[in-house]
Amino acid sequence: xxxxxxxxxxxxxxxxxxxxxxxxxxxxxxxxxxxxxxxxxxxxxxxxxxxxxxxxxxxxxxxxxxxxxxxxxxxxxxxxxxxxxxxxxxxxxxxxxxxxxxxxxxxxxxxxxxxxxxxxxxxxxxxxxxxxxxxxxxxxxx
Numbered sequence: 546x547x548x549x550x551x552x553x554x555x556x557x558x559x560x561x562x563x564x565x566x567x568x569x570x571x572x573x574x575x576x577x578x579x580x581x582x583x584x585x586x587x588x589x590x591x592x593x594x595x596x597x598x599x600x601x602x603x604x605x606x607x608x609x610x611x612x613x614x615x616x617x618x619x620x621x622x623x624x625x626x627x628x629x630x631x632x633x634x635x636x637x638x639x640x641x642x643x644x645x646x647x648x649x650x651x652x653x654x655x656x657x658x659x660x661x662x663x664x665x666x667x668x669x670x671x672x673x674x675x676x677x678x679x680x681x682x683x684x685x686x687x
Contacts, residue, residue, distance in 0.1 A: 577630060578602075581622075581637040581677075582609045584654040591658050593622045598636065602680065606641045606652040619662065623669055631674045637666075640682040657681075 580598045585591055593616040594609045608614065616622045626635070641652045657663060657679070667677045 577633050579629060579633060579635045580604050581635050582655055583637070583658055584651075584656060585658070590618055591662065592617055595622065595625045595635070602636050602638065602642045604641075606649050609641065610651045619665065622666065626666070626670055626675065627673065629673070629675055634676045634678060635670060636678050636680050638680045
């Protein structure tokens, strides 16, 4: 009986240590940030670009509009969002940061889609425990 009690205590301690170690590791590794950009095509469809942003919001326009990162439509965006880790944050921008990046015709086309599309993206992301933050241009006419 004593042997079983000791075994149960040891197993409980091991389980507790493993659980604490796992949560400690998740506390040390901050969630990854991603930048999301959107623009409307002449045919009325929406295109998106979703890229990792490990050091803050700073992706240049050359990367945003690079065809290899192009996501055409909501289905493509949803597939990409579904690949993000739990706890990630999406920073949805309507402009290129830093503001010193030379303005291009493409970067001037960046905008947010309708409120209904934004809400669909938010709900889809939140179901996957991914936060969406809208980062609007401070001075829209500049």
